[in-house]
Amino acid sequence: MGSIHTGRPADKLSVVFAVRVVEDGEEGFLNLYEHLRKSVSGTPGHIIERLGKPADDSRQWVITSEWRSAEDFFAWQQSEEHQELVAPLREFVDQRQSLRFHVIKETKGVSS
Numbered sequence: 001m002g003s004i005h006t007g008r009p010a011d012k013l014s015v016v017f018a019v020r021v022v023e024d025g026e027e028g029f030l031n032l033y034e035h036l037r038k039s040v041s042g043t044p045g046h047i048i049e050r051l052g053k054p055a056d057d058s059r060q061w062v063i064t065s066e067w068r069s070a071e072d073f074f075a076w077q078q079s080e081e082h083q084e085l086v087a088p089l090r091e092f093v094d095q096r097q098s099l100r101f102h103v104i105k106e107t108k109g110v111s112s
Helices: 026-041 070-077 080-091
Strands: 003-005 013-021 046-052 060-067 093-102 106-108
Touching: 013 026, 013 070, 026 046, 026 060, 026 080, 060 070, 070 093, 080 093
Parallel strands: none
Antiparallel strands: 003 106, 013 060, 013 093, 046 060
């Protein structure tokens, strides 16, 4: 059975960015994402980044990240470097949605 961590609401911010990659745009999207991933990995406050590939033929990809605080995330998101990195993604993405939320509870499984 996993454990649930509660306590005072955390400052940690989770971000979910869902994108639909255009037909035949997967390779270009992945190449650009690789540059973005390398850039964000050294950013102050960045904890983890994950890329989820669609389990069906929907072309719906999901990028999730965790940040020490909302301030850290928004500082990176509004930076000139970030703006330059994401601008070319528009060529490979025809729909996008971003969700941001504070983590207040977290469940972790027990390691075997």
